[in-house]
Amino acid sequence: MRYYYPDYFNRFTCVGGMECPDSCCHIWQITVDKKTLKKYRKVQGALGRRMREKIDQKTGNIEPHGDENRCEFLNDDNLCDIVLELGEDYLCHTCHTHPRHEEVYYNVRERSLAITCPIACKELLMREEPVVIESDEDNKKDRFDMYFDAPLFRQLLYVRDGMLALAQRRDIYIFKRMSLLLGMAHDIERRIRKRQARSRVFPLHHEFTSVEKDEIKRIVYTYSDVSAYSHMARHIIPEDISVKKAVTDMFFALCTMEPLKDTWIPYIQSIINIRMQMEEEEYTNCQKEFKEEITDIQLEQLLFYFVYLYCCSATYDRMLLAKIKMAVANTIIIRELWFMKWLEDDRVLTEDAQAEMAHWFVREVENSDENLEQWDSLMQRNPRFSLNLLIKVLECI
Ligand code: SF4
Structure with a gap:
């Protein structure tokens, strides 16, 4: 069995008691x-x-x-x-x-430290150096599972390494990194579908051909270079968008999910109301000011966390693009929750407030299988999360 885990995984200690701001x-x-x-x-x-x-x-x-x-x-x-x-x-x-989480794949266990815990969340957000994914191996083995698409899983592991490396390219502006990740996911999902069309003829999960593997390698390589961004931007439908409206629409989508905490939906609704009353110009000016409050590194840590967590789950439904959209949308939403909190608290955003907002949102989405499924399917079908729109938001934010 192979085990993957972030380098900070074994260092976590639960503070418990009154020191924990939001006990699990x-x-x-x-x-x-x-x-x-x-x-x-x-x-x-x-x-x-x-x-x-x-x-x-x-x-x-x-x-x-x-x-x-x-x-x-x-x-x-x-x-x-x-x-x-x-x-x-x-x-x-x-x-x-808890909050240690293990995702089970055939002969592989992927471990993570859920940022649904405010302490784990704060530690991640305050970390400066890039996270490293470590791995170990032992002699345990799962029973053979003929339904598990092992060749796809192996390709996704390869792709994920490329994605995680891109997420940490600090020489590229963070929102460009996100767009490049979306482009990479989009192109790779098309190759996965092509191979799937072949699988209908051969019912078992057969290997990717060497041509398909080379294509995947080429895609990962191409999108790891910032020059891919201008090429990608040419394919995006030029339309004027309002970031304020686009992200408010994402908040509306959150309201359609089952709340875990009674105060969640009222809180999101109050945010929506404030945003709807703001003039475009006021919003844009405040956003310019807010940019100084947070660092690209904090957004990188969130993006890395979500990509690591979601990418390989595409083994089960082949919807890689939806998984990476979730990673990007989650990061955008958390950033926007911070923005609203900063406005609410007279332009102050403490580390505790950042962890409070981020862990609350992640709890609402990830602590309910139904919500997580719904979130995933919104990424697949809802125009609020179309590739075009997300890339536009990332360009204008
Ligand atoms: S939320 Fe985290 S720190 Fe708080 S009790 Fe749970 S595991 Fe411990």
């Missing part, structure tokens, strides 16, 4: 794994009784409760009663590993 132990429904549930059945005393009463003994589900949808075992000091009484070894798999 609320809103979610936690499911205790079977092995831990067995252990819990043997716990004696008041805690044991509470466990049997509050945890569904068949499913292992712990329903969040109260106005804040808190975990049953999260006490008033925001500490976990199970850890306090029995120690960390008694945590179920989900609580023990």
Whole structure:
């Protein structure tokens, strides 16, 4: 088995308690794994009784409760009663590993540190040096899965290396890097579709031909050079767009998803209202001022995080462009949430506020499988996220 993970993955420590500004132990429904549930059945005393009463003994589900949808075992000091009484070894798999996330591919595990955790998010945003993806190997093996498209996965790993390297090209303006990533994803997805057309004749997932592999290599190489940008720009339909309106439309799209926190939709609606009342000129002038508040490096860290997370998931649906659109749109939206927060707080944007906005948005999208699916399908079909429009926004932002 091969394991990939960002270089900071093993350094994370949960601060927990009152030091954490937005504990992960609320809103979610936690499911205790079977092995831990067995252990819990043997716990004696008041805690044991509470466990049997509050945890569904068949499913292992712990329903969040109260106005804040808190975990049953999260006490008033925001500490976990199970850890306090029995120690960390008694945590179920989900609580023990969170915010560490593992994406499972045949014989490969991709690990990441979810920025749904405000502390992990802040650490990433404050980091100056480029992130490095490390890897290890051991002798474990998955059972052969004939449905897993291993040749496509291998190509996507190659493509992702190229994309991550491009995301960190600090000699290229960050929004140009994003456009180049979109162009690369668009062209590679076309090659993936061509190979797929061949697969209908041969039902098993067969290898890419050497011509197809060479084409993919050429695309990665071409888009890694900034000169590809002017070539790409020629294909973009020249139309006047308003960045204010285009990003406001993205906020409207967010409102169609199921909110995890009750305050999320009202917050987004209030942002939409403020944006709709702003004159174009006022918006543009404020944006010019705001540019000084954040660094390209912060946007790079977000972009890198999302590309690493989403790119290889195209193995399952071949929609590489939608995955990279998600990475770019997420980064644009977080930047715009920061902008609105900066306006709201009299042109001040603290590091904590940046982490607050970024982790909140990511939680809303990523902590619900339904929302993540919907977000992905919006990228595929909704004109608010068309390639043309996204590249235009990146050009004018
Ligand atoms: S959100 Fe992060 S720091 Fe806070 S309790 Fe969860 S893992 Fe720990």
